[in-house]
Amino acid sequence: MMDSFPATARDASLVLIVDDVPDNLAMLHDALDAAGYMVLVATNGEAALARAAQARPDIVLLDALMPGMDGFEVARRLKADAGTAQIPIVFMTGLTETEHLIAALAAGGVDYVTKPIKPAEVLARMGVHLGTARRARAQQQQALQARSALDAFGHASLTVRIADGRVLWQTPLARELLRRHLGIDGPRPALPAEITAWMQRQQPTLAQQPEPPRWTLDPGDPPGLGTLVLRLHPPSPEAEESGPGELLLVMREESDLAARETLRQGFGITGKEAEVLYWLAQGKINRDIAEIVGSSPATVKKHLERIYAKLGVETRTAAAAMAMARLPG
Template sequence: MQPLDASFLDRQGGAVVLIVDDVPDNLAVLHDALDESGYTVLVATGGEAALARAAQALPDIVLLDAMMPGMDGFEVARRLKAGAATAHIPIIFMTGLTETEHLVAALEAGGVDYVTKPIKPKEVLARMGVHLGGARRARETAQHAGQARNALDAFGYASITVRVADGRLLWQTPLARELLARYCGPGWHQQVPPDVAEWLRRVHGIAHTLHEPPRFALEQGARRLAFHLHQQTGDGAEGDGEWLVVMREESDVAAIEAMSLSFKLTAREAEVLYWVAKGKINRDIGDILGASPATVKKHLERVYAKLGVETRTAAAGMALGRLRQLQPGFLA
């Protein structure tokens, strides 16, 4: 089946409605009534088909039969509400069950309303009208947010939305998925790695008190994947929030080359200055570069002369300023 283009469906008239029912007669009655009222109508006769159709078309509202063979309507609703792309879609249950516990179960599964069988099309239309205005606004908000986040990819800034309590990935752009797989392995498509989750839990409660919350990086040779908090998107309660986190891949090699050009340094002088900006002492820099501390000191003296400074602190300050221009959010 070819994926449905939700934007194409929207242009065909009124709201897009997905009807899910395993009884053909019920589908026919509702389809005709809704079609005559100007809605674009999609149908599914089972749970799996409903989930696939909802993911493809992103309907404005779902009319969902509670009792179906195989996957019942309650499970379909739970899965729709668990998906980032479909969580905002209102669900109206259609049920012949009138006991309180069944109606409560429908609402707990994610339904916003219910109608009882036998179905009365006028009642269904009235209930739909109550929920569609808010649903359309929620959908547009979700689409705009998705477009904005995906736009970050074009500039090398991948973004994810993470739930603080359990590290669950609620949203990720294509570049984010690629970077997480490269640095963490292919299994991290639903959860962030434990060390990233721990960093997020640690800074979540204090982020609002800090001008620049602590950042985090995953190292991979001369490259690193840097994470920083961008915007809180969920509940602000301790441990229960959601954050939009921006990631960017950074490279020692690229930064060193850029500093060499910026300050007219040799490759080795640029390396020494780079590691000074990272807070390394001469002995550590020597270990990294395979040179003695005395050699590092000589290179550093030439760096001072070219930068027109006299102290390690001044040289590091100039280097940090340039690195933060080259790599916003540079982690010293």
């Protein structure tokens, strides 16, 4: 159990060593433990897969040749599982023939060390790959946070595979807009053929276009939907490295309803307060707002008082300015 490690080691990287030879395990375990790593061991492929799924190690040192399930198959299964696919695998092998080394890399290994194992070499190579993996995770997390943050401003983003229009990643708001406007849902839906064809036409010249290409889906059923606008962007550099042939779509529902939802989410106010604030930003006076929202001017005034408190302002001019800053131009 990981709780058996001393507190000072819990922040260290977790290494899974897989080898069917006890002496090899003992030597590497002692060297890594002395270097401050947390260490798990497995003596066969089945145990390696179970430990990797449960503990999610930061790196795997994997023996290539083992009885039963060999290291190549273990690596392929780790890479096929989304939960373990990003874990770097360093093969340990006594095989030096070119085809065996190619097989190790083809199975998902990032590197290999030859037997007899030299602990200093293993530590040096591990350090390189752990650093690379940490940077990749940090970039992924930053990209995820940045894209998800767009939802609060009414912009939904998704990553789409150009070849077939398959959605590979989407924010919660993107999923909701796809469901409402296009009637598609699920973790990895496919966009309609006409949108996919539009993306494919735009892709060759996308980087040279001064503005992101725009696709507009006019309102339809059910009543009350706004206009769905899609803008096509090149992928980020890290997305190009991990999945070439993908593009970023940013969607927005342009309507009074969508604008009010943007204000509600952006400022943490109620739906009615968002409605009042929206019309305030349009230059309406209290009497006009009351007629639009179906309440009295006195009720509108009370809503505005609560809005001012939540926004940290004292005047309708300041509240309107903050609202306009959140809404698209």
